[in-house]
Every structure is written in C-alpha cells, then in structure tokens.
Amino acid sequence: MKDNNVDLDSSSGDDESQxxxxxxxxxSQRQIIIKRxxxxxxxxxxxxxxxxxxxxxxxxTGIRIGFGSFxxxxxxxxxxxxxxxxxxxxxxxxxxxxxxxxxxxxxxxSFLDGDGVKFGSHPFGTDAIGTDYFSLVTRGAQQxxxxxxxxxxxxxxxxxxxxxIAGFFGGIVDSILMRLTDMFLVTPTIVVxxxxxxxxxxxxxxxxxxxxxxxxxxxxxxxxxxxxxxLREREFVDAARVAGASDRRIIFKHILPNAVGIIVVVGxxxxxxxxxxxxxxxxxxxxxxxxxxxxxxxxxxxQGSFGISPxxxxxxxxxxxxxxxxxxxxxxxxxxxxxxxxxxxxxxxERKLAKEMNRVKA
Amino acid sequence: MMFVIVFGASFLAYNLQAFSSNxxxxxxxxxxxxxDFLKTxxxxxxxxxxxxxxxxxxxLRGIVAGLWGDFDMGVTRGNIPVTExxxxxxxxxxxxxxxxxxxxIIFGISVGMITAxxxxxxxxxxxxxxxFLLFSLPIFWxxxxxxxxxxxxxxxxxxxxxxxxxxxxxxxLILGFIMAGFAGGTRKQFLSVLAGGAVIAGSLLxxxxxxxWFINPALGIFGVTLLSLCGAAIAIxxxxxxxxxxxxxxxxxxxxxxxILYYPLQSLMTETASILNxxxxxxxxxxxxxxxxxxxxxxxxRVYIRVGIFTALxxxxxxxxxxxxxxxxxxxxxxxxxxRPIPTLGQANDLLTPEQLGNFWINGLDTVVHLVLPxxxxxxxSFAGYVRFSRGSLxxxxxxxxxxxxxxxxxxxxxxIVRHGMRNAMLPLTTILVNDFAGLLGGAIITxxxxxxxxxxxxxxxxLRGYDMNLFMGVFVxxxxxxxTANFVADLLYGVVDPRIRIRN
Numbered sequence: 001m002k003d004n005n006v007d008l009d010s011s012s013g014d015d016e017s018q019x020x021x022x023x024x025x026x027x028s029q030r031q032i033i034i035k036r037x038x039x040x041x042x043x044x045x046x047x048x049x050x051x052x053x054x055x056x057x058x059x060x061t062g063i064r065i066g067f068g069s070f071x072x073x074x075x076x077x078x079x080x081x082x083x084x085x086x087x088x089x090x091x092x093x094x095x096x097x098x099x100x101x102x103x104x105x106x107x108x109x110s111f112l113d114g115d116g117v118k119f120g121s122h123p124f125g126t127d128a129i130g131t132d133y134f135s136l137v138t139r140g141a142q143q144x145x146x147x148x149x150x151x152x153x154x155x156x157x158x159x160x161x162x163x164x165i166a167g168f169f170g171g172i173v174d175s176i177l178m179r180l181t182d183m184f185l186v187t188p189t190i191v192v193x194x195x196x197x198x199x200x201x202x203x204x205x206x207x208x209x210x211x212x213x214x215x216x217x218x219x220x221x222x223x224x225x226x227x228x229x230x231l232r233e234r235e236f237v238d239a240a241r242v243a244g245a246s247d248r249r250i251i252f253k254h255i256l257p258n259a260v261g262i263i264v265v266v267g268x269x270x271x272x273x274x275x276x277x278x279x280x281x282x283x284x285x286x287x288x289x290x291x292x293x294x295x296x297x298x299x300x301x302x303q304g305s306f307g308i309s310p311x312x313x314x315x316x317x318x319x320x321x322x323x324x325x326x327x328x329x330x331x332x333x334x335x336x337x338x339x340x341x342x343x344x345x346x347x348x349x350e351r352k353l354a355k356e357m358n359r360v361k362a
Numbered sequence: 363m364m365f366v367i368v369f370g371a372s373f374l375a376y377n378l379q380a381f382s383s384n385x386x387x388x389x390x391x392x393x394x395x396x397x398d399f400l401k402t403x404x405x406x407x408x409x410x411x412x413x414x415x416x417x418x419x420x421x422l423r424g425i426v427a428g429l430w431g432d433f434d435m436g437v438t439r440g441n442i443p444v445t446e447x448x449x450x451x452x453x454x455x456x457x458x459x460x461x462x463x464x465x466x467i468i469f470g471i472s473v474g475m476i477t478a479x480x481x482x483x484x485x486x487x488x489x490x491x492x493x494f495l496l497f498s499l500p501i502f503w504x505x506x507x508x509x510x511x512x513x514x515x516x517x518x519x520x521x522x523x524x525x526x527x528x529x530x531x532x533x534x535l536i537l538g539f540i541m542a543g544f545a546g547g548t549r550k551q552f553l554s555v556l557a558g559g560a561v562i563a564g565s566l567l568x569x570x571x572x573x574x575w576f577i578n579p580a581l582g583i584f585g586v587t588l589l590s591l592c593g594a595a596i597a598i599x600x601x602x603x604x605x606x607x608x609x610x611x612x613x614x615x616x617x618x619x620x621x622i623l624y625y626p627l628q629s630l631m632t633e634t635a636s637i638l639n640x641x642x643x644x645x646x647x648x649x650x651x652x653x654x655x656x657x658x659x660x661x662x663x664r665v666y667i668r669v670g671i672f673t674a675l676x677x678x679x680x681x682x683x684x685x686x687x688x689x690x691x692x693x694x695x696x697x698x699x700x701x702r703p704i705p706t707l708g709q710a711n712d713l714l715t716p717e718q719l720g721n722f723w724i725n726g727l728d729t730v731v732h733l734v735l736p737x738x739x740x741x742x743x744s745f746a747g748y749v750r751f752s753r754g755s756l757x758x759x760x761x762x763x764x765x766x767x768x769x770x771x772x773x774x775x776x777x778x779i780v781r782h783g784m785r786n787a788m789l790p791l792t793t794i795l796v797n798d799f800a801g802l803l804g805g806a807i808i809t810x811x812x813x814x815x816x817x818x819x820x821x822x823x824x825x826l827r828g829y830d831m832n833l834f835m836g837v838f839v840x841x842x843x844x845x846x847t848a849n850f851v852a853d854l855l856y857g858v859v860d861p862r863i864r865i866r867n
Contacts (some may be wrong), residue, residue, distance in 0.1 A: 064854070183371045184371070186367060186842040191841075192824055195826065198383060272497075276500055279500050299500075317503040320498075320500055321495070321498050329494060
C-alpha cells in the first residue's frame with residue numbers, strides 16, 4: 001500500500017478507497033474474489049440454501065443410476081417412493097371438512113397453535129389417491145437440478161470453445177462461427193426445446209437435457225467472443241507470443257483465466273434459465289412425461305385442484321422459485337466478486353472502524 | 363446476410379422437427395380396417411417417403427416463388443392456407459404483447475433508474491430482491507396464481523366490495539414504502555413520506571370501500587384534476603426541472619387546461635365513438651399543451667412546448683380511463699358478464715350482443731378485462747429484466763468521467779442525472795428493447811396456452827402436436843425473420859442514437 005497515512009483525515013471518498021485497499025492488501029486476485037464473494041450475504045445464504053436443497057432432494061427418495069435394464073437404485077431415507085400409495089395416510093390427514101391428504105407439516109410452534117412443530121407421515125400432503133407428495137416433489141426437483149447441471153455444463157463448454165475460437169482467431173473463422181451462432185440464436189429456445197422434448201421427452205431426463213444443452217450455448221459464445229476480442233490485444237498476450245507460446249497455450253493459459261468472470265456469471269444465468277425452460281416444457285407436455293415426474297409436470301397436473309388442495313400447487317412452485325432464486329443470487333454475488341470496478345457498500349460501522357484505526361496508527 | 367441466417371435456421375428447424383416427429387404414430391393403436399390405405403395416403407400427402415433435407419426444398423420452393431409474386435407457404439393439415447392462418451393470429455399476439463411490453467418497459471426502466479440513483483438504499487435492496495424473485499418465477503405458475511387471486515377471488519370480492527381493515531392497513535403501508543423509496547432522503551424524511559403516503563392511500567382505500575367504488579368506478583372531475591397535476595409534476599421534473607419557473611407554469615397550466623376541457627370533451631366521447639374520437643381528444647389536449655408552452659416562453663421555446671405536450675399526454679389518459687369506467691357497471695351487469703368481469707380464459711366475450719359490441723367503450727372494456735391477467739403475467743416477468751438492466755446501465759454511466767465533469771461544472775443534480783446520465787444509460791437499452799419485442803411475438807407460447815388466446819404461440823403448439831409441417835415452418839420463419847430484422851434495426855438505431863458508433867465505423 002502506498003503511503004495512505006499522508007491523507008489520514010481526508011474526506012469520506014478517500015476513506016472508502018482506503019477501506020477497500022486495506023481489505024485487499026497482500027492478497028492474490030483469487031483470494032480477493034473469494035473474499036468478496038463470502039462478504040456477499042445474499043449469495044452466501046443462497047449457497048447454503050441451495051446445497052441443503054440438493055442434499056435433501058437427492059438423498060430422500062434415492063437415485064437411479066445407469067440406463068434401461070443396466071440400472072440400479074440407491075435407496076433413500078424417505079419411506080415412500082413415487083409409486084407408493086397410502087390411502088389410509090391420506091384419509092388420516094383430512095382437513096377443511098373432508099379434503100384428504102392435507103400436509104401434516106406444521107412449523108408453527110406450540111404457543112401459536114397448540115399442536116407444536118411436527119412433520120407427520122406426509123409433510124407435503126398427498127394427492128387425491130394417496131401418493132406421497134414429498135417423494136413426488138423431491139423426485140421432480142432431482143430431475144430439474146439434473147437438467148440444470150447438464151444444460152449449463154454443455155452450454156458453458158460449447159459456448160466457451162466457440163466464443164474463444166471466434167474471438168481469438170477473428171477474420172473468416174469469426175464470421176463463420178458468429179453467423180452459425182446467429183442461426184441458432186434466431187430459433188427461440190422454447191421452440192427448439194419443444195421440438196426436442198417432443199421426441200426425447202419420453203426417453204427420460206438425461207437425453208432431453210443433453211439435447212437442450214446443445215442449443216443453450218449461443219449467448220455465452222457471444223459474451224466470450226467479445227471478451228476475447230479485447231483481451232487478445234493486451235500486452236501480456238504479445239509477451240506470451242514473443243516467448244514462443246502456441247495458440248492453444250495462449251488461449252487456455254493466458255486469456256481464458258481472465259475471461260472466467262464473464263463465463264461464470266453468464267453460466268449462472270444459463271442455469272436459472274435451464275431450470276425454468278425444463279419446467280415450462282414439462283408443463284406444456286413436451287418435457288418429462290408421466291409416470292415419471294418433474295416440477296413443471298406436477299404443476300400442470302394439479303393446477304386444476306388449486307381450489308381444493310392448494311398444496312399440490314404450492315410445493316413444486318416454491319421449489320422451482322427457491323432453486324432459481326438461489327442460483328440468481330449466487331450469480332449476482334459472483335458478478336460483484338469478479339468485477340474489480342464494483343464499489344461495495346461501505347457501512348457506517350466500517351467507516352468508523354477505519355477512522356479509529358487511522359487514529360491509532362497516527 | 364440476413365437471408366443466409368434465416369435460410370440456415372429454417373433448414374435446421376425443418377430437419378429438427380421432421381426427424382423428431384412421426385406423424386404415422388397416430389396409426390400405432392388404430393384398429394380401422396382401412397388403416398393401410400390411410401397410411402399410404404398420409405405418406406403421399408405429407409411426402410413422408412422423401413427424406414426431410416430434400417423435402418425442405420420443396421417447401422422452400424413456395425417461399426422463393428414469392429420473388430416473382432407467387433408466394434406460397436403451403437396449406438395446413440386442415441387445408442387452409444398458412445398465410446391466412448398467420449394473418450389471423452398475428453393481430454391477436456400483437457394485442458397481447460404490446461401492452462405488457464410497454465408497461466414492463468415504463469415501470470422497469472423507471473424503477474431500475476431510481477434504484478441506481480438510490481444505490482444501497484432500503485428501496486434498492488427491496489426492489490433488487492423483488493426483481494430477482496420475479497426473475498425466478500415460472501410464468502405458468504404466476505398465471506395460475508393470478509387466475510385464482512386476481513380473477514376468481516376478485517370477482518367474488520365484487521359481490522360485496524368491502525375491503526377488510528387489515529388489508530387496507532397492509533396495502534397502504536406497502537404503497538407508502540414504495541412512495542418513500544422513490545422520494546428517498548434521510549431516515550426522517552423517509553419515514554414521514556412513508557407515513558404520509560400510507561395515510562393518503564389508506565383513506566383513499568377506505569373511501570373506495572365505503573362508496574362501492576369497485577362496482578361503480580369513476581374518477582370524476584376531481585380525480586382527473588388531481589392525476590393531471592401529478593402528471594404535470596412528473597413531466598416538469600423530467601424535462602425542465604421543478605425549479606424552473608416557466609416550466610412550472612407551462613406544466614401546471616396545461617394540466618388545469620386539460621381538467622377544464624373535461625366536460626367539453628365528453629361530447630366527443632359518445633357511445634358511437636371510435637378510435638378516431640379518442641385520437642381527436644388527444645389532438646385537442648396536445649394542441650392546448652403546445653399553445654400554453656408557446657405562450658409562456660420567449661426563449662428556449664422547445665423545452666416548454668415539450669413540457670406542455672408531455673403533460674397533456676399524461677393528463678389526457680385519466681379522462682379516457684374515466685370514460686371507460688363510466689360504462690363499467692353496465693358492462694358488468696350485462697347478461698354476458700353476469701357480475702364476474704375478470705375472465706380467466708379467452709380473448710373476448712362471445713356472448714356480448716351486437717349492440718354492445720358496437721359501443722366502442724363497452725367493446726374496449728371487454729378487451730381490457732380479457733387482457734388484464736395475461737398482461738399482468740407477462741409484465742411481472744419481463745419487468746424484472748428491465749429493472750436489472752437499466753440499474754446496471756445507469757450505474758455504469760454514473761461512474762463515467764463526464765458525469766464528474768458535469769457535477770464539477772456546477773450543474774444541478776437533476777440535470778446531471780436526467781441529461782447526462784439517463785440519456786446515455788438508455789443507449790444500450792435500445793438494443794434490448796427492439797430484440798425483446800421481436801422475441802415476445804414468437805415467445806408468448808406459454809402465456810397464450812394458459813389463457814387460451816389463439817395467437818402465434820397456439821399455432822405453434824397446434825402445429826407441433828398435429829404434425830403440421832407447413833404451419834410449423836410458417837410460424838417459425840415469421841419469428842426468425844422478425845428476430846433478424848430486429849437485430850438489424852437495433853444496429854441501425856444504435857448508430858443513430860450513439861454518434862460514437864457512427865464515427866468508429
């Protein structure tokens with residue numbers, strides 16, 4: 001740090017830069033980014049929420065690994081599966097004058113409603129014939145999260161490669177790749193998804209997600225290209241070239257690490273877009289088909305019963321919203337962390353602390 | 363270049379669709395005696411024995427024939443020309459999308475810019491969270507919620523339109539918070555605006571509840587005047603600044619003039635009125651605005667005339683709305699509506715009598731109530747994007763050196779933000795706006811499905827389910843051309859609004 005002590009008692013504007021300077025003193029770029037991300041409260045809360053949702057969802061009903069007849073199931077800790085029917089349990093949790101299958105979950109403590117906190121046998125309720133809704137919803141969320149991961153992985157991979165090649169080599173390669181990108185781009189995602197889902201929807205979630213991923217890379221490719229266009233003109237690239245580095249080495253070792261910020265940020269947007277796209281497709285009937293479940297399919301199946309058993313509609317929706325919301329907040333936190341120009345909000349407490357420290361130093 | 367992209371994309375889409383669908387699957391479980399005959403007939407009709415990449419060119423022939431005036435998009439499976447079907451669907455989609463887009467743009471950009479100006483304030487945090495939440499909502503889920511709460515429960519509420527006290531209190535507090543957030547300032551100012559706003563909103567709601575306003579809505583001369591004055595204040599602040607004496611006179615005088623014109627203008631808005639009469643109303647008030655702007659000023663006339671025009675535009679809206687409201691109880695109590703005005707499905711009420719359809723205001727009201735739910739759904743979803751984007755854009759601009767220069771040379775904060783900040787922040791927004799508009803035309807598939815509107819999205823849905831290749835390609839090519847054109851227009855527009863781009867090219 002330069003001799004900041006000279007302008008100790010300066011205006012608040014200098015205070016701010018001082019506070020930020022002090023925070024980043026002696027840290028590497030990566031450490032600064034991680035530190036900034038951890039300071040972003042909403043993003044950190046979202047990371048924790050998302051991880052717990054993923055853990056609960058994937059361990060509860062168990063997962064099926066492999067394809068077709070070569071698959072086996074890892075059992076989960078939840079006693080019911082999506083094909084188990086428990087009519088007695090549904091009748092047992094009647095409410096509102098004879099509506100069966102009400103949620104047995106009760107989070108209000110005993111001093112509010114007298115029943116106390118309890119989960120019961122069907123915390124999310126059951127549908128009209130007694131299928132446990134918790135297992136349906138967790139299975140649906142598994143599918144949605146799997147789509148999210150596969151689509152964003154493929155999208156990031158293809159988008160980065162196309163964008164990097166177009167931006168780095170420029171010229172004719174760039175024009176061809178960008179026209180190709182435009183070609184994919186004018187095809188609305190939902191249209192492509194519907195066509196694909198119509199064919200692959202009944203094969204299960206993985207082929208559908210793979211195909212969706214092949215049509216999800218265009219936005220990222222454009223961003224990466226722009227980033228590469230500016231980065232390749234920088235001095236460190238010339239330096240690497242003079243030192244005899246190959247094109248591949250320059251792309252992967254020198255430019256790509258500098259473009260990670262934009263890739264990560266657009267990647268999270270891709271993730272929340274993917275989860276909404278999958279649920280929309282399933283809702284329209286082009287995605288996951290019965291008897292398998294997905295969050296969008298659950299909403300479409302039970303939207304008619306909103307008046308009688310609203311929980312059948314609330315739970316899957318709440319899960320979609322919370323997953324997408326978490327991903328969006330994480331993306332926001334990452335953008336703030338990667339953007340060096342970002343001015344963080346300095347609270348009054350920190351300002352006071354900085355003044356105090358300056359006084360002590362002086 | 364544009365043609366190459368559309369050509370490539372349509373080739374891609376044609377083959378995607380052709381390879382992923384199997385029209386013959388409808389015969390899978392059929393037990394009809396003439397199954398084989400029907401199968402052969404379908405293969406011949408749809409040319410299923412021709413491989414899709416080659417079949418594409420037989421479709422393309424009809425399009426290319428458009429060059430010598432022989433345009434042909436083929437016929438649907440129901441033997442109706444695709445062009446005809448499209449011509450019916452396009453106006454429906456435009457009607458659905460246009461209001462939603464405008465509302466989302468206006469509210470999104472204004473909220474986004476205010477959150478940027480008041481960065482890290484409570485308002486900013488709340489709006490940021492709200493926009494993230496809206497951003498994460500699936501539209502079909504919102505649609506079902508809106509149907510339940512905005513249509514079914516609102517219609518139930520209209521039977522006896524009394525608002526419970528608790529609802530009044532919470533609603534007015536929320537409205538107060540929004541007002542205070544817009545106003546900003548210190549904690550004390552914030553709380554006083556919040557309290558004032560909440561009291562005003564609360565008493566207004568109590569008044570509405572007590573007078574059965576929701577059944578017999580009206581603004582009256584009083585409401586129109588009040589809203590005109592508010593509109594004038596916004597127009598003045600944006601264009602000349604509230605501290606400008608002549609700006610104030612021009613704006614408020616126009617607002618009062620429009621309010622005075624309230625009664626005379628009623629004679630123009632008769633039951634046999636048409637859209638021309640509405641335009642005439644606007645023409646009269648705007649010319650009043652121009653006149654006042656001209657009269658009050660001697661130098662810098664254009665600024666004050668602009669204040670007059672903008673004020674007249676904003677304050678004429680309440681007059682028109684008031685006229686629509688005066689027909690509301692007749693509309694609501696008609697046999698076709700039966701006291702439940704907000705429908706959950708459809709684009710128009712088929713039961714209205716020809717006489718009612720002839721009445722411009724009742725017909726308009728019918729369109730409006732059918733538009734309420736889908737418009738709300740679309741607006742809520744796209745609103746969030748505009749908030750985030752305009753906030754980011756303005757924040758970036760406000761960090762620029764020329765903003766510091768503008769502040770340093772002593773310009774008022776309003777001038778700095780409106781003239782130097784907002785104008786530059788709007789530049790990247792133009793691209794987004796044009797693209798979004800094109801995207802929405804093809805992209806309202808889910809909304810149209812949920813609310814049963816027969817627009818482009820429904821056509822696409824039908825085409826996909828009915829294995830209707832020509833229809834599918836018709837919808838697809840139209841939306842592809844729109845997107846490509848929008849990109850092109852956006853590029854041109856960007857050059858027009860941003861001189862730097864022109865110089866660089």
